[in-house]
Amino acid sequence: MPQSRKNPSARLDPRKPLVFSTLDLGRSPGSEYSQQRTVPAPAYVEAGLVGVAEGSDVELDVRMEAVSEGVLVTVTARAQVTGECARCLGPVSGPVEVRAQELFAYSADDGQAGAEGYSLQGDLLDFEPVLHDALVLALPLAPLCQEDCPGLCVECGVPLAQAGPDHGHGPAIDPRWASLQEAAARLGGPGAGGSELDETEMNGNGRRTPSAGEPDD
Numbered sequence: 001m002p003q004s005r006k007n008p009s010a011r012l013d014p015r016k017p018l019v020f021s022t023l024d025l026g027r028s029p030g031s032e033y034s035q036q037r038t039v040p041a042p043a044y045v046e047a048g049l050v051g052v053a054e055g056s057d058v059e060l061d062v063r064m065e066a067v068s069e070g071v072l073v074t075v076t077a078r079a080q081v082t083g084e085c086a087r088c089l090g091p092v093s094g095p096v097e098v099r100a101q102e103l104f105a106y107s108a109d110d111g112q113a114g115a116e117g118y119s120l121q122g123d124l125l126d127f128e129p130v131l132h133d134a135l136v137l138a139l140p141l142a143p144l145c146q147e148d149c150p151g152l153c154v155e156c157g158v159p160l161a162q163a164g165p166d167h168g169h170g171p172a173i174d175p176r177w178a179s180l181q182e183a184a185a186r187l188g189g190p191g192a193g194g195s196e197l198d199e200t201e202m203n204g205n206g207r208r209t210p211s212a213g214e215p216d217d
């Protein structure tokens with residue numbers, strides 16, 4: 001900011017995509033001017049898990065209307081929200097549409113009106129802060145990748161939507177392991193747990209692997 005005077009947003013750059021000129025509108029109350037434009041999303045449009053990527057396309061329908069105090073600007077904005085699902089942390093994306101309206105007052109004198117609200121700088125107005133705030137407010141607080149996202153498995157943390165409906169950690173043993181377990185029991189014979197117990201005694205670390213022969217109910 002090379003030259004900040006009383007109003008920090010003085011000296012608007014008319015080339016900025018969200019700086020609108022009111023030259024075509026004129027100042028006679030009641031006159032209107034509409035246009036559509038696509039602008040890059042402002043920075044820091046984010047809240048929690050989601051946001052609008054800076055620089056991504058935001059489509060605007062802009063309507064400016066001269067009123068006695070200034071210029072009433074109404075904007076409908078459409079942007080793409082991306083982020084993480086609140087339940088499974090998977091990727092989320094979807095459109096958001098907001099409508100923002102703001103009065104930009106004719107600057108009465110040398111920019112002192114800034115504290116109360118927005119004002120015109122000459123024939124220019126800066127809609128960026130208004131659009132930014134409107135988009136942030138429109139972001140979902142608990143975005144979901146799908147309406148009924150089942151979230152993560154509480155036991156192993158895999159996304160249940162991908163793991164499938166059969167995913168679970170019940171007492172049933174995975175059939176692929178069951179046969180291994182049987183084989184182990186057969187090999188060990190009646191004294192299956194014996195060697196493990198000996199080892200426990202020897203190294204004294206108290207580690208004991210439950211063996212098939214033990215009651216575990």
Ligand SMILES: [Zn+2]
Binds near residue numbers: 085145
């Ligand atoms: Zn999800």
Ligand SMILES: [Zn+2]
Binds near residue numbers: 153156157169
């Ligand atoms: Zn699991």
